[in-house]
Amino acid sequence: MKIFDGIYQLLTPFPQFTFAQAKDLRRQLQDAPRVTKGLPYVLPYMVKSGGDTMLIDCGWNTDDAYGALEEGMKEHGSHPTEIKDLFITHVHPDHYGMSGRLKRLCDCQVILHEEDAKVIVSRYLSPKSLTEDMGKFMQLNGVPALDSPQMSQGSMGMLDRVSPVPADRELKGGEILHVGEFYFEVIWTPGHSPGHICLYEPNYKVLFTGDHVLPTITPNVSIHTQTHGSPLGDYMRSLEKLEKLDVKYILPAHEFEITDLPKRLREIEVHHVERLEEMRKCVDSGGSTAWDVAGRVKWATGMLTDFEPFMQRAAVGETLAHLEYLWEQGQLAKIMRGRVVHWLPI
Numbered sequence: 001m002k003i004f005d006g007i008y009q010l011l012t013p014f015p016q017f018t019f020a021q022a023k024d025l026r027r028q029l030q031d032a033p034r035v036t037k038g039l040p041y042v043l044p045y046m047v048k049s050g051g052d053t054m055l056i057d058c059g060w061n062t063d064d065a066y067g068a069l070e071e072g073m074k075e076h077g078s079h080p081t082e083i084k085d086l087f088i089t090h091v092h093p094d095h096y097g098m099s100g101r102l103k104r105l106c107d108c109q110v111i112l113h114e115e116d117a118k119v120i121v122s123r124y125l126s127p128k129s130l131t132e133d134m135g136k137f138m139q140l141n142g143v144p145a146l147d148s149p150q151m152s153q154g155s156m157g158m159l160d161r162v163s164p165v166p167a168d169r170e171l172k173g174g175e176i177l178h179v180g181e182f183y184f185e186v187i188w189t190p191g192h193s194p195g196h197i198c199l200y201e202p203n204y205k206v207l208f209t210g211d212h213v214l215p216t217i218t219p220n221v222s223i224h225t226q227t228h229g230s231p232l233g234d235y236m237r238s239l240e241k242l243e244k245l246d247v248k249y250i251l252p253a254h255e256f257e258i259t260d261l262p263k264r265l266r267e268i269e270v271h272h273v274e275r276l277e278e279m280r281k282c283v284d285s286g287g288s289t290a291w292d293v294a295g296r297v298k299w300a301t302g303m304l305t306d307f308e309p310f311m312q313r314a315a316v317g318e319t320l321a322h323l324e325y326l327w328e329q330g331q332l333a334k335i336m337r338g339r340v341v342h343w344l345p346i
């Protein structure tokens with residue numbers, strides 16, 4: 001789909017959906033947004049100007065997703081072999097998964113933020129120790145020993161759908177990327193991922209938000225073995241970074257275009273403030289683990305006990321991000337009891 005001359009929205013399906021199903025859902029969701037069981041697609045963007053071609057995000061490394069990318073680019077007179085720069089908003093598999101395949105195909109320059117470039121090896125190239133660390137981390141946060149192995153294995157099944165490649169260029173934020181007539185400013189927006197980046201073109205008032213801001217979904221903001229400090233604190237500060245931008249086209253990596261950015265930023269802030277309050281109330285006077293609290297929270301997709309192990313892990317990570325934020329604000333205490341972290345009201 002053409003956004004305007006030079007900027008094109010493409011679509012690549014998630015592995016459990018066909019291209020046709022994903023395209024269908026793209027139309028349906030815009031008319032009637034709802035929570036789907038698993039995300040159906042990612043929206044890469046092609047920037048083509050003055051003989052340069054940059055792709056923003058790609059998709060999972062499946063033949064279907066590659067076929068969808070090829071077809072989408074062809075509609076606008078282009079082909080994946082023409083990609084010069086591959087800009088990745090963050091290293092999650094739905095955005096980064098196809099990078100290695102594209103690198104081999106066209107020798108494009110793979111561009112990532114340095115904080116996400118750091119985890120490529122431990123996450124995708126030698127992930128064994130990550131699984132062990134994750135198991136220990138889950139038990140530390142109160143997950144019963146029986147559930148823990150399954151939950152730490154949770155995401156390992158996706159590795160065959162990721163073609164990893166090291167970054168050719170690592171960013172810090174603040175750089176300007178020049179593509180033909182466009183000058184994109186790199187905005188570092190940590191939170192959903194430590195190295196998440198948005199791209200902003202002030203002359204054309206275009207903002208690519210990746211997963212940082214989506215029209216109806218709030219992105220997962222989690223603490224896990226590869227995060228530091230307070231991801232939710234980072235995330236809230238990263239929302240503020242976008243508040244003052246003069247924007248006309250707000251292009252996220254899932255769902256559909258955002259029409260009112262300030263309104264959406266406020267909605268997301270309110271969501272987290274409410275979630276923080278809910279979590280604070282879920283902490284018992286005698287102390288609770290993150291696993292206890294996650295089991296009491298009303299998640300948009302149901303209750304914790306009904307989730308797949310991978311989603312349970314995400315829910316524990318998201319709970320921890322909120323508890324840590326409350327602790328930072330002086331609203332909760334945390335203590336070790338035996339080998340398990342407990343949170344206490346103040």
Ligand SMILES: [Zn+2]
Pocket residue numbers: 090092192211
């Ligand atoms: Zn993501």
Ligand SMILES: [Zn+2]
Pocket residue numbers: 042092094095211253254
């Ligand atoms: Zn995503």
